[in-house]
Amino acid sequence: MPQCQRRIKCNLKEKFERVFEGKAKEGQPTLLNEIYTELYITEGGTGGVNDEHEVTQIETASKKRLTEDTTVKCNDIFKPLSGRVAPIRTVLTKGVAGIGKTVSVEKFILDWAEEKANQHVHFIFALPFRDLNLIKDQHSLIELLCHFVPDLKTFEPNELCRYKILFIFDGLDECRLPLDFQNNESWFDVTKKTSLDVLFTNLITGNLLPSALLWITSRPAAANQIPPECIHQVTEIRGFNDSQKEEYFRKRFSDQNLACRIITHVKSSRALFIMCHIPVFCWISAIVLERLFTETDSGDIPKTLTEMYTHFLIFQTSLKNDKYRLQTPVTLNRKFLLKLGKLAFHNLKKGNLIFYEQDLTENDIDVTEASVHSGVCTEVFKEEFGLYQDKVYCFVHLSIQEYLAALYVFLSNSSADLLKTAVDEALESKNGHLDLYLRFLLGLSTNSSKTLIQRLMAQKRTRSRDINESIQYIKKKIQENLSPERTINLFHCLNELGDNSLVEEVQRYLNSGSLSAKDLTPAQYSALAFVLLMSDEELDVFDLKKFITSDEGRQRLLPVIKNSRTALLNSCNLTEKCCEALASALRSNSPPLRELDLSDNDLQDLGVQLLSAGLGDSHCNLEILRVDRCELTEKCCEALASALRSRSLYLRELDLSDNDLQDSGVKLLSAGLGDSHCNLEILRSVLLGIPYCYLEILRSRNLISATCIRDLILSKSLFLSLCRLSGCRITERGCSSLTSALRSNPSYPRELDLSYNHPGDSGMKLLSAVLEDSSCKLEKLNDGVEVGALYSCQLTLDPNTAYMRLSLSEGNRKVTCVAEEQPYPDHPERFICCQILCRESLTGRCYWEAEWSADRARIGVTYKGIGRKEASADCVLGHNDKSWILCCSPHSYSVWHNHKPTYIPIHPSGSRRVGVYLNWEAGTLSFYRVSSDGLTLLYNFSSSFTEPLYPGFYIYQNSSLSLSMLG
Numbered sequence: 001m002p003q004c005q006r007r008i009k010c011n012l013k014e015k016f017e018r019v020f021e022g023k024a025k026e027g028q029p030t031l032l033n034e035i036y037t038e039l040y041i042t043e044g045g046t047g048g049v050n051d052e053h054e055v056t057q058i059e060t061a062s063k064k065r066l067t068e069d070t071t072v073k074c075n076d077i078f079k080p081l082s083g084r085v086a087p088i089r090t091v092l093t094k095g096v097a098g099i100g101k102t103v104s105v106e107k108f109i110l111d112w113a114e115e116k117a118n119q120h121v122h123f124i125f126a127l128p129f130r131d132l133n134l135i136k137d138q139h140s141l142i143e144l145l146c147h148f149v150p151d152l153k154t155f156e157p158n159e160l161c162r163y164k165i166l167f168i169f170d171g172l173d174e175c176r177l178p179l180d181f182q183n184n185e186s187w188f189d190v191t192k193k194t195s196l197d198v199l200f201t202n203l204i205t206g207n208l209l210p211s212a213l214l215w216i217t218s219r220p221a222a223a224n225q226i227p228p229e230c231i232h233q234v235t236e237i238r239g240f241n242d243s244q245k246e247e248y249f250r251k252r253f254s255d256q257n258l259a260c261r262i263i264t265h266v267k268s269s270r271a272l273f274i275m276c277h278i279p280v281f282c283w284i285s286a287i288v289l290e291r292l293f294t295e296t297d298s299g300d301i302p303k304t305l306t307e308m309y310t311h312f313l314i315f316q317t318s319l320k321n322d323k324y325r326l327q328t329p330v331t332l333n334r335k336f337l338l339k340l341g342k343l344a345f346h347n348l349k350k351g352n353l354i355f356y357e358q359d360l361t362e363n364d365i366d367v368t369e370a371s372v373h374s375g376v377c378t379e380v381f382k383e384e385f386g387l388y389q390d391k392v393y394c395f396v397h398l399s400i401q402e403y404l405a406a407l408y409v410f411l412s413n414s415s416a417d418l419l420k421t422a423v424d425e426a427l428e429s430k431n432g433h434l435d436l437y438l439r440f441l442l443g444l445s446t447n448s449s450k451t452l453i454q455r456l457m458a459q460k461r462t463r464s465r466d467i468n469e470s471i472q473y474i475k476k477k478i479q480e481n482l483s484p485e486r487t488i489n490l491f492h493c494l495n496e497l498g499d500n501s502l503v504e505e506v507q508r509y510l511n512s513g514s515l516s517a518k519d520l521t522p523a524q525y526s527a528l529a530f531v532l533l534m535s536d537e538e539l540d541v542f543d544l545k546k547f548i549t550s551d552e553g554r555q556r557l558l559p560v561i562k563n564s565r566t567a568l569l570n571s572c573n574l575t576e577k578c579c580e581a582l583a584s585a586l587r588s589n590s591p592p593l594r595e596l597d598l599s600d601n602d603l604q605d606l607g608v609q610l611l612s613a614g615l616g617d618s619h620c621n622l623e624i625l626r627v628d629r630c631e632l633t634e635k636c637c638e639a640l641a642s643a644l645r646s647r648s649l650y651l652r653e654l655d656l657s658d659n660d661l662q663d664s665g666v667k668l669l670s671a672g673l674g675d676s677h678c679n680l681e682i683l684r685s686v687l688l689g690i691p692y693c694y695l696e697i698l699r700s701r702n703l704i705s706a707t708c709i710r711d712l713i714l715s716k717s718l719f720l721s722l723c724r725l726s727g728c729r730i731t732e733r734g735c736s737s738l739t740s741a742l743r744s745n746p747s748y749p750r751e752l753d754l755s756y757n758h759p760g761d762s763g764m765k766l767l768s769a770v771l772e773d774s775s776c777k778l779e780k781l782n783d784g785v786e787v788g789a790l791y792s793c794q795l796t797l798d799p800n801t802a803y804m805r806l807s808l809s810e811g812n813r814k815v816t817c818v819a820e821e822q823p824y825p826d827h828p829e830r831f832i833c834c835q836i837l838c839r840e841s842l843t844g845r846c847y848w849e850a851e852w853s854a855d856r857a858r859i860g861v862t863y864k865g866i867g868r869k870e871a872s873a874d875c876v877l878g879h880n881d882k883s884w885i886l887c888c889s890p891h892s893y894s895v896w897h898n899h900k901p902t903y904i905p906i907h908p909s910g911s912r913r914v915g916v917y918l919n920w921e922a923g924t925l926s927f928y929r930v931s932s933d934g935l936t937l938l939y940n941f942s943s944s945f946t947e948p949l950y951p952g953f954y955i956y957q958n959s960s961l962s963l964s965m966l967g
């Protein structure tokens with residue numbers, strides 16, 4: 001193996017040490033290590049679809065606070081994040097076009113090949129989808145790998161499976177495989193031939209090479225093709241943050257004065273600086289500005305996107321002439337650029353970004369001509385070689401395709417209404433796929449572009465367009481009732497046209513501080529929204545009431561919530577009409593919004609239904625939503641429940657008080673509340689007239705926090721004959737509210753279950769007084785069973801299951817993780833990760849306690865069938881459907897089942913002892929914090945257990961855990 005591995009490393013190093021930046025074959029190769037600038041990569045979301053235009057996403061994402069995200073280094077992509085310990089098999093990395101996905105993959109491989117990182121991996125196989133698309137016949141997995149890496153032929157087929165292998169699949173967005181995860185046959189044999197689609201889906205699901213690591217990269221819109229349950233970590237490349245942008249230019253130029261001039265220039269134009277989030281745009285700017293700043297007669301330095309791209313093309317075409325010294329007639333450039341533009345335009349309309357030879361021929365581009373030009377135009381039109389040397393083409397960045405499409409239309413369409421029609425067409429697009437094209441088309445029509453186009457296309461004259469007419473037309477459109485995203489793009493268009501009058505007016509009002517007193521026109525309100533959205537800084541609190549506005553003005557300011565953390569829209573006369581815009585803001589790519597107050601508005605059921613669509617979206621990070629006093633009835637509850645069930649919901653607090661939900665509404669809502677994806681901790685005041693079974697659901701999901709209880713009690717609506725408040729963390733204070741509620745509503749309840757609470761002596765005294773009160777109908781008070789005394793069981797640790805570095809003592813009741821391996825014999829039940837189980841299998845009711853030391857511990861139960869010999873989630877407690885655990889640290893608790901964490905808002909407060917109560921038949925498993933105050937319920941799992949359960953523990957380095965003697 002070492003020799004073969006060395007050869008593979010050598011080949012990979014040779015392949016990836018240079019980055020061609022479009023200059024596919026000729027040209028000066030740039031060394032990857034010299035230009036590589038660390039990218040801003042975050043742990044990111046769930047891989048959902050976002051159909052917003054990618055440039056719009058960049059503009060919003062650019063304002064995200066850097067501190068609130070977990071950042072990841074490229075080489076650490078397989079290290080578990082967020083306190084997770086389970087090994088990660090599959091990572092999905094999302095990122096918009098040109099953001100650096102391929103460069104990250106290349107840097108990762110290069111660092112491995114140069115033995116700088118990730119040496120635990122024995123082999124890396126880089127299989128870009130661009131190459132996989134070209135594979136037609138059936139292959140076995142081993143054959144496929146040998147195609148890509150001929151050196152592997154020396155291996156016996158099954159030998160390879162013994163090594164740690166990493167597959168890198170770059171560019172899922174370019175994948176032309178059907179990816180039929182549902183219907184593809186399960187495939188386990190690496191030596192049997194099948195279709196590529198079956199091989200790929202089975203690799204992803206883990207049927208083939210389950211111990212291999214997988215890294216998939218994708219543009220966001222295509223990321224949802226992989227079932228989320230197959231992905232263990234999602235990261236997102238956000239491009240460069242502001243300091244990384246500067247670092248990029250500093251690294252790129254040895255002349256630091258030049259680097260400084262370039263940085264100052266891009267910073268002087270907001271549009272350019274925002275675009276520099278995209279590394280490929282940094283590269284375009286670097287090329288253009290380097291040349292212009294070093295030329296003696298550089299003329300105007302580009303300030304708009306259009307000017308930057310036109311300069312870039314001028315530079316590329318003149319590079320061609322220099323290079324071949326052909327003095328190629330510029331008319332040839334013109335013809336060629338127009339052909340490329342035509343290809344760009346027609347495919348942009350269809351959403352195609354990748355072309356094969358056939359696409360070129362169909363667009364009248366001679367393949368040989370294209371390859372001649374590929375030597376000079378490759379920065380524009382990149383030619384890639386697939387596995388079988390078939391050529392695949394694409395524009396270096398989608399924005400170049402958009403620019404060329406605009407150039408083609410500008411030069412070839414002589415219609416007087418061209419610009420108006422283009423504005424109308426772009427406004428019709430739902431996802432804004434023509435937004436940037438429109439910006440370029442308008443930018444090309446300006447006088448400043450005229451001379452540049454003449455230089456580029458060698459045209460004496462270009463058709464004059466009436467810019468003023470276009471400006472007026474756009475301003476008129478801004479007055480209309482368009483979607484907020486399209487309106488914002490129209491402001492970008494005005495910027496390209498050099499007209500910033502609306503924005504400047506609003507800025508003047510803002511600076512004078514008299515904005516709220518002014519009666520702005522609708523267009524000025526949109527300009528205000530644009531200014532607030534484009535501002536450098538994210539708004540901490542956006543309070544709509546501060547802007548005294550008309551109904552229409554409010555509507556136009558709504559998109560600003562995208563750029564704020566807290567949006568106060570309460571008492572703003574909002575109706576259901578605004579909810580679609582709000583939902584769309586919630587859906588936008590990683591908005592910073594965490595708290596949305598919509599209380600006291602006339603949203604009605606329809607409004608909340610519309611809002612729920614945004615709430616359930618995978619991009620929505622909202623934590624607190626207030627819709628109290630919003631005229632809601634049970635009709636909105638189904639939509640809300642379905643949002644609560646959505647896997648991505650971060651919502652912790654939902655205020656629905658003072659609405660007329662009725663029992664039927666609460667019943668619908670409970671279906672969402674009982675779902676394991678629901679993270680809600682506080683639900684205010686929906687507990688009106690709630691039948692006890694729903695109350696049970698709330699309790700079992702640990703929803704009834706102190707606030708909730710108070711609301712519940714004060715709602716004086718405990719119309720229950722049996723009120724179960726067991727394990728609800730009710731303290732003395734809760735008891736005093738409860739007694740006053742019972743007195744004010746003496747008919748109900750008849751029976752009150754307060755077991756597993758902390759009423760204390762004084763709380764119990766208050767309640768007993770109610771029992772004795774003759775006007776009160778309370779007949780039975782269940783005041784807490786001592787579970788410890790009733791169901792305690794004695795456990796012992798099972799040495800046959802112990803990981804080799806776990807040492808047992810105190811009669812197999814204490815386990816410690818040590819540095820040396822223990823002399824345990826081989827055993828089929830022994831774990832290969834730091835875990836151990838107890839001997840006793842549990843089926844009835846049992847209670848036990850465990851005390852842990854050092855940093856962390858994981859305590860729980862598992863079926864016997866949990867994996868033992870694989871370093872995969874199958875074996876790790878809490879990371880599969882066979883086990884349920886509580887993860888304790890000195891600062892927090894979380895519970896895990898089936899790889900899903902739920903964070904518990906209770907502080908350990910110094911306690912290192914945990915109580916576990918299992919009622920196997922009832923299907924409940926409860927974890928308690930044990931402290932001098934008694935038991936505090938941390939979490940209740942509800943499940944239907946099908947097999948006996950074994951207590952199990954994960955012991956961390958230098959930590960120990962002891963089973964406590966009870967009773």
Ligand SMILES: Nc1ncnc2c1ncn2[C@@H]1O[C@H](COP(=O)(O)OP(=O)(O)OP(=O)(O)O)[C@@H](O)[C@H]1O
Binds near residue numbers: 097098099219278283
């Ligand atoms: N980390 C980086 N350091 C320096 N330059 C970078 C970096 N990442 C990207 N670039 C520049 O941006 C260009 C585009 O990057 P890359 O090809 O990795 O984008 P991508 O995300 O794979 O895009 P696409 O989705 O279009 O394939 C590179 O050719 C390089 O010039």
